[in-house]
Amino acid sequence: MILVLNGLVYSSDYCYNNCRKLLRFSELDKLQFEKKKVFFELNEMTKQKATPEIYPIYFLYGPEDYLIEEEIQKLLNQTLSQKERGFNFHLFNGEEHSSQEIVQTARTLPMFSQHRFVLVREADRMVEEKIELLMEYIKKPSYSTCLALHGQTMGSWKKHRKEIEKTAKVIEHPRLRGQGLISWIKERMSEKGKSLSDEAANYLVEVVGDHLYDLDNALEKAFLTVGAKRKIELADVEEVTTEVKISTVFDLTDAIGHQNLEKALGILDKALGSKAVFFKKEEQGSKFADPIPFLLSMMAKQYWSMLVIKQMSSHRQDAGELAKELGTSPWNIKKLMDQGKSFSETSLREGILRCHQTDLAIKRSGGPKDLLMEKLVIDLCRPADRPAPSFAKVGST
Numbered sequence: 001m002i003l004v005l006n007g008l009v010y011s012s013d014y015c016y017n018n019c020r021k022l023l024r025f026s027e028l029d030k031l032q033f034e035k036k037k038v039f040f041e042l043n044e045m046t047k048q049k050a051t052p053e054i055y056p057i058y059f060l061y062g063p064e065d066y067l068i069e070e071e072i073q074k075l076l077n078q079t080l081s082q083k084e085r086g087f088n089f090h091l092f093n094g095e096e097h098s099s100q101e102i103v104q105t106a107r108t109l110p111m112f113s114q115h116r117f118v119l120v121r122e123a124d125r126m127v128e129e130k131i132e133l134l135m136e137y138i139k140k141p142s143y144s145t146c147l148a149l150h151g152q153t154m155g156s157w158k159k160h161r162k163e164i165e166k167t168a169k170v171i172e173h174p175r176l177r178g179q180g181l182i183s184w185i186k187e188r189m190s191e192k193g194k195s196l197s198d199e200a201a202n203y204l205v206e207v208v209g210d211h212l213y214d215l216d217n218a219l220e221k222a223f224l225t226v227g228a229k230r231k232i233e234l235a236d237v238e239e240v241t242t243e244v245k246i247s248t249v250f251d252l253t254d255a256i257g258h259q260n261l262e263k264a265l266g267i268l269d270k271a272l273g274s275k276a277v278f279f280k281k282e283e284q285g286s287k288f289a290d291p292i293p294f295l296l297s298m299m300a301k302q303y304w305s306m307l308v309i310k311q312m313s314s315h316r317q318d319a320g321e322l323a324k325e326l327g328t329s330p331w332n333i334k335k336l337m338d339q340g341k342s343f344s345e346t347s348l349r350e351g352i353l354r355c356h357q358t359d360l361a362i363k364r365s366g367g368p369k370d371l372l373m374e375k376l377v378i379d380l381c382r383p384a385d386r387p388a389p390s391f392a393k394v395g396s397t
Contacts, residue, residue, distance in 0.1 A: 057168035066212035099133035124151025257342030300355035
């Protein structure tokens with residue numbers, strides 16, 4: 001008689017003499033195995049909980065491209081490593097590629113990876129026929145694929161939103177303004193390990209604007225400049241930003257609004273001659289090589305702001321209400337409303353158009369910039385009696 005136990009062969013005599021001992025070891029091995037199994041299962045459960053949930057489909061839309069690109073990069077990092085992307089990352093254009101191509105790729109099993117990542121740009125430009133075909137996939141998606149649809153708006157997808165949300169995550173990124181923008185700037189600097197004062201954050205918005213790409217670049221410059229300093233103050237960001245000063249732009253547009261050509265040309269000449277544009281009248285302007293591109297940009301922005309305020313104030317007279325809706329200070333709204341009284345809507349549209357035309361003329365011709373700027377100011381002070389192109393009113397569709 002022989003006994004096979006745990007892969008070993010034992011004789012009858014050995015079994016008789018050592019039976020109890022062998023059985024004890026067999027039970028011990030079994031218990032140890034069960035313990036290891038439970039530990040392994042718990043470890044796997046912990047790993048799964050630590051891994052963020054990946055939806056099979058994402059629809060990301062809105063004007064804030066910076067935040068959408070961050071979201072896309074985050075999803076890509078969660079689904080694929082750098083090595084896995086060669087076989088499993090696919091980029092499509094919703095306007096150019098067919099839905100059949102997109103669906104076929106999305107239904108293909110990933111290669112040497114747990115996931116396949118499919119990104120569709122300009123999904124909001126897809127025609128209804130393409131959307132209908134993709135909706136069939138969205139209703140029954142492949143859970144080994146992460147399909148991300150990206151657009152400025154939801155476009156024609158909007159009527160399918162309820163159906164999409166059954167299997168997908170829909171995320172909107174509207175333009176950050178007001179306190180939301182200030183909070184984002186401060187949080188961004190906090191992620192870098194430093195704090196930013198409210199004055200410094202507000203100054204960056206005033207000078208750099210509300211585009212997150214530009215603001216992030218300015219924050220990175222400030223971060224690298226201050227060294228070991230833990231808190232970044234107003235003086236720190238003033239040193240690293242191109243100071244296109246608001247008061248010069250305000251004074252220039254104000255002179256144009258009153259058709260005071262002599263004063264307007266004097267302000268322009270002073271800015272171009274000193275290569276400085278002033279923020280506060282009592283301080284010296286910052287000097288830089290070529291103030292014209294920045295001056296043109298700020299002039300166009302000033303005209304646009306006055307146009308928006310003029311349109312909105314026709315049915316909302318309270319500056320506080322306008323400030324809340326536009327995400328700026330009531331003082332700034334009142335300043336724009338007062339200055340806007342010197343302009344008609346037609347002249348404001350004309351101002352925006354002429355600023356852009358001058359900018360294009362400078363970039364394309366490479367001609368004398370000073371003369372082109374003088375011509376712009378003369379034209380704005382003496383607008384031609386011709387209809388300006390129409391801009392859609394705020395809130396219109």
